[in-house]
């Protein structure tokens with residue numbers, strides 16, 4: 001049983017200019033508790049995040065690793081286990097199949113965890129998170145934090161149907177735990 005989480009705008013506060021250092025990394029209220037709740041419910045967790053900040057030369061891979069080490073440790077401190085952080089460093093102008101909305105990273109995670117797409121939810125704040133999950137055959141949640149509200153205002157394409165639209169990660173986790181597939 002696996003749950004996939006986007007990072008910026010879901011777990012931590014997104015920034016228009018991207019999170020470029022550990023100093024700029026701030027948890028969204030309640031996100032660590034929500035992660036811990038999934039762990040306690042028996043779910044394995046992986047983060048699936050685009051980090052073009054690397055491809056654009058604004059943050060080194062080492063700097064990104066430092067942020068992810070902090071994320072994993074803070075989650076552990078709260079009682080949550082994030083087993084893997086999949087990130088895609090691609091520059092937006094030169095995307096590979098790993099960069100969301102393409103499903104590469106999601107498929108990689110499903111294979112690594114030997115998880116079935118149909119019962120592995122992805123929780124994201126951007127349309128491209130939902131599109132990546134959709135293309136991989138996963139159910140998905142849209143949260144209103146991050147760019148979620150803007151994605152709703154812009155309108156979701158007809159084929160993109162989230163299981164639920166939730167205020168934040170806590171609410172999405174609550175929904176999944178009460179209505180798993």
Ligand SMILES: [Mg+2]
Nearest residue numbers: 006008009125
């Ligand atoms: Mg995001």
